[in-house]
Amino acid sequence: MNYANSDQTSLKDSSLEEIPISSSLKEMIHKLGLNKIQKHLFLCADQTKPLCCSKEVGLESWNYLKNRLKELGLDHPNSNINPYIFRTKANCLRICQSGPILLVYPDQVWYRNATPEVIERVIQEHLLNNKIVKEYVISVNSNQ
Ligand code: FES
Numbered sequence: 001m002n003y004a005n006s007d008q009t010s011l012k013d014s015s016l017e018e019i020p021i022s023s024s025l026k027e028m029i030h031k032l033g034l035n036k037i038q039k040h041l042f043l044c045a046d047q048t049k050p051l052c053c054s055k056e057v058g059l060e061s062w063n064y065l066k067n068r069l070k071e072l073g074l075d076h077p078n079s080n081i082n083p084y085i086f087r088t089k090a091n092c093l094r095i096c097q098s099g100p101i102l103l104v105y106p107d108q109v110w111y112r113n114a115t116p117e118v119i120e121r122v123i124q125e126h127l128l129n130n131k132i133v134k135e136y137v138i139s140v141n142s143n144q
Pocket of ligand 1: 044045047049050051052053091092093094095096097099100101
């Protein structure tokens with residue numbers, strides 16, 4: 001399928017608001033502030049097959065990430081002083097070594113060995129100060 005020529009709704013199409021969805025879904029979208037998310041983090045943790053790190057190490061990182069974003073008030077839409085950062089626990093990000101693997105969107109920066117110490121640096125340097133933590137980067141989108 002050629003997406004460039006398809007007749008799909010434009011991403012900016014305001015008529016998206018008119019799409020019929022249930023009130024409970026609307027409520028959840030509003031509650032989570034989906035349209036206000038600025039960064040989305042995916043962390044490989046609690047895997048079905050823990051390959052990049054042990055289940056315990058992945059879960060320790062996941063809990064650290066969740067708690068720190070909450071402590072810093074970054075886990076909900078705020079006054080635009082700080083970014084609203086959404087996080088998702090990924091079962092596997094297909095790297096399967098040197099984990100936990102952490103991916104930051106929309107920047108498309110991939111980090112290895114995302115232990116609590118590395119996550120803290122990613123939060124402070126990358127998310128809050130727009131400086132990539134080079135020592136732990138394994139890939140950056142080459143189109144940026
Ligand atoms: S198990 Fe972590 S990337 Fe595959």
